Each structure stands twice: as C-alpha cells, then as structure tokens.
C-alpha cells in the first residue's frame with residue numbers, strides 16, 4: 001500500500017509522518033509517533049479515551065484518518081503539562097484521586113481542559129453532559145466531576 | 161485489507177469526478193463518525209475515500225438575503241452551534257443536530273453524513289424534513305435539488321445516484337410567528353439511538369396555526385413526513401382535539417421494528433406522545449418568534 005506523507009503540527013511542534021490511507025490518527029499517535037498517552041478503549045467513538053484537539057476542537061482520534069491531519073494542528077495529552085509543571089486539572093485529579101486504572105484519564109483531561117477553555121464556570125450538569133462521551137469503568141464519575149468543578153473554581157480564583 | 165486511496169480535493173468538480181470514476185468502490189468522508197466505524201467493523205471496504213472537508217461550499221454556513229440558510233453538507237454540529245443566528249431562527253433543527261453523539265462526535269458529525277448514512281433513526285432528519293429543507297446534490301450529470309424527505313430510500317440507502325454528492329441544505333426564510341422543535345425518546349439520557357424522534361415546525365398567526373410540517377424518525381424504514389398530522393394542526397388553535405388528531409396520525413404512520421430499545425407497540429405509542437410534546441415546545445417558541 002502506498003504510504004502517505006503527512007505534514008502537521010502536534011502539540012505545537014511541526015511534525016511529519018508516513019501512514020497508510022486507512023490508519024486512524026490514534027494508530028499513528030500510538031504507533032510511529034510513540035505518543036501513547038491517548039488510549040484506545042473501543043475504536044468506535046464511544047469511550048473518548050482517544051480524545052485529542054483538532055484545530056482547537058475536541059474529537060475522537062480513533063474516528064479520524066491520520067491523513068486528515070495534513071495542514072491541521074493536533075493537541076494530545078502529552079502537550080498538557082508544561083515540562084514538569086502539571087496543568088491544574090492534572091494536579092487536581094491527583095489530589096482528589098479522580099482516577100483509578102487511568103485508562104480513561106488522558107481523554108477525560110483533554111476533554112475537561114477543552115470545556116474550561118470555553119466555559120470557566122460550568123455547572124455540574126454542564127460538566128456531566130460535556131463528558132458524556134468519556135466513559136470510565138472505575139471511578140463512578142463523581143470524583144472526576146468534583147475535580148473538574150474544583151479546578152474551575154481554583155482557576156477562576158487565580159485569574160481574579 | 162484491500163488497497164485504499166485517500167483524496168481530499170479542494171473543489172467539488174474534482175470530488176465528483178473522482179467519486180464517479182471509482183464507481184461503487186468509493187465512499188465520501190465527511191465527519192467520519194459513521195463511515196470510519198463501519199470500515200473498522202469490516203462492514204465496508206472502500207477502494208477510495210473522498211474527503212469533502214476541504215471544499216468551501218461543503219463547509220460553509222450562509223444566511224441568504226431573504227433570511228434563509230444554506231448549510232454545507234459537511235458542517236459539523238459544533239460549528240453550526242457556534243453560528244450567531246442559526247439557532248435563533250431554527251432552534252429545532254439545531255437541537256436535533258446537537259443531539260448527535262458526544263461532544264467529541266459533535267466536533268465532526270455533519271447533517272449531510274446523518275442523512276446520507278440512511279439510518280431511519282438519524283436525529284437531524286425529522287427536524288430537517290419538518291423545516292421543509294431541500295438539498296442540493298451534484299453528480300456527473302450536474303446539479304439538482306430535492307426535498308430532504310426524498311433522500312432516504314431505506315435503512316442504509318439513499319436515492320442519490322452513483323457519483324452524486326450532497327452539497328448543501330437550504331432552509332427557507334422564516335415568517336413571523338414561526339418556530340420549530342425536535343424531541344427524541346431514548347432509553348438513556350445521552351449517547352443512544354432514538355426509539356422515536358419527532359420534529360415539528362409551525363407558524364402561528366393570532367393563535368391560529370397557519371402552517372405546519374411534522375417529521376417522524378425511527379418508526380419506519382425511512383424517516384417520514386407525516387402530512388396527515390400537519391393537516392390536523394393547520395387551521396386549528398392547537399386545541400386538544402386537533403393535537404390528539406395529529407398524534408393519532410403519527411401513530412397511524414408508524415411501521416416500526418421490534419428491538420431491544422423498544423417494541424412495536426411502545427414505539428407507536430411514544431410517537432403520539434412525542435408529537436404532543438414537540439408541538440407544545442414549537443408553539444411556545446412560535447408565540448415568541
């Protein structure tokens with residue numbers, strides 16, 4: 001199969017890769033690009049473990065062809081911390097034990113960050129609807145939702 | 161795995177040319193939230209994927225001079241949601257499209273994909289039918305227009321001819337006192353397939369319903385335009401008797417399947433209930449429009 005040569009930007013870095021036309025973005029992230037933070041829970045858009053940002057919009061990387069990245073920008077969980085400094089959401093998830101096995105966590109964090117960038121003061125209902133496409137088999141969601149709400153409050157406080 | 165090629169042309173002519181030349185072996189890619197799932201499951205193995213998202217006409221939203229809207233077939237639910245005017249004018253169409261899947265799915269899923277996928281339960285389809293939307297289609301023999309309700313041919317099938325691509329949806333201008341609504345019944349509160357979906361679009365003048373259209377989804381092999389329900393509403397003051405007649409017309413139109421989400425009896429009953437609730441919301445909005 002003829003490989004496609006794709007030029008894109010991942011976490012701010014210009015990146016090039018070769019892929020098969022039917023590779024998903026998730027296949028390429030986890031394979032050749034060795035960015036294994038994004039997880040594959042289902043491969044069918046149901047679980048959200050593969051969530052990434054595509055030109056600033058939350059999408060499932062399992063439901064995107066790698067070839068579609070040409071000329072676009074992708075942000076993954078690997079771009080969330082600044083070096084050793086965790087994003088406030090990451091810090092809060094640790095403090096509040098909002099994860100157990102951790103498979104859903106990268107997707108939940110990417111999705112939560114996208115929410116807080118649009119809405120600094122979400123209600124619990126808004127958080128739950130926004131994260132409805134991020135399945136978690138361990139936590140029962142409550143700690144995740146609390147951690148997102150607490151982070152939002154802290155971030156609002158910090159920018160006052 | 162057979163060899164697959166990927167093309168992302170920047171003009172519609174190129175896309176139609178490539179799509180038609182590949183005959184039945186090609187598939188259009190809009191948001192990919194149906195087609196990529198089907199490819200992964202081995203249900204389809206296209207020889208060519210034609211990604212239409214680099215074609216400006218398929219990704220734009222235009223408010224026309226007369227107050228109508230032209231929406232590119234590949235516009236995602238999230239992009240439509242952010243349009244400053246669309247949701248004010250067509251709240252029912254917007255809420256139907258925004259019910260599709262999760263936030264992640266909304267980032268990609270299009271009304272064009274929802275219609276062309278041919279599912280009888282596609283959420284945007286009853287609302288588009290109620291709105292009286294038409295589609296522009298382009299193929300090797302040129303362009304044509306058809307009403308949305310003429311597109312579905314049966315589960316997974318459309319009346320587009322080989323090589324034809326859905327270009328855009330055209331929604332007509334709005335009269336004063338006109339509004340719409342969409343409701344679906346699902347066993348969960350999010351992320352499920354409709355057991356029944358109902359779209360209602362109506363115009364009120366001095367409390368009298370002067371125009372109405374009703375679209376009903378998930379109760380027959382294709383999404384239905386229920387003309388008898390609309391007829392019962394038009395000319396009435398949306399009194400209980402008129403609404404009950406319209407609900408009965410919806411129940412009579414049902415030819416549903418029995419599955420784990422709902423039995424035939426249940427779907428038929430819910431079709432009437434949803435009609436009543438959807439009319440109430442549309443009428444309330446129309447009163448303020």
Ligand SMILES: Cc1cc2nc3c(=O)[nH]c(=O)nc-3n(C[C@H](O)[C@H](O)[C@H](O)COP(=O)(O)OP(=O)(O)OC[C@H]3O[C@@H](n4cnc5c(N)ncnc54)[C@H](O)[C@@H]3O)c2cc1C
Pocket residue numbers: 044045046187188189190191192193194195196197212233234259260261262265268269270271272273274275276277281282283284324325326327351352353354
């Ligand atoms: C997790 C999940 C949840 C979902 N929930 C819902 C839901 O609640 N309600 C619902 O209705 N659907 C739901 N879906 C199904 C799907 O998201 C929708 O049908 C969506 O609107 C498809 O749009 P798309 O742009 O992604 O289509 P694609 O997958 O790109 O295309 C769908 C089909 O239409 C064809 N096609 C697309 N565009 C064109 C065009 N312009 N011209 C000709 N053919 C075209 C494609 O070749 C393909 O066969 C869900 C899917 C997932 C993965």
Ligand code: FES
Pocket residue numbers: 039040041042043044045046047048049050051060061062063
């Ligand atoms: S792996 Fe993409 S949604 Fe589950």
Ligand code: FES
Pocket residue numbers: 098099100101102103104105135136137138139
């Ligand atoms: S922590 Fe295990 S799936 Fe969420």
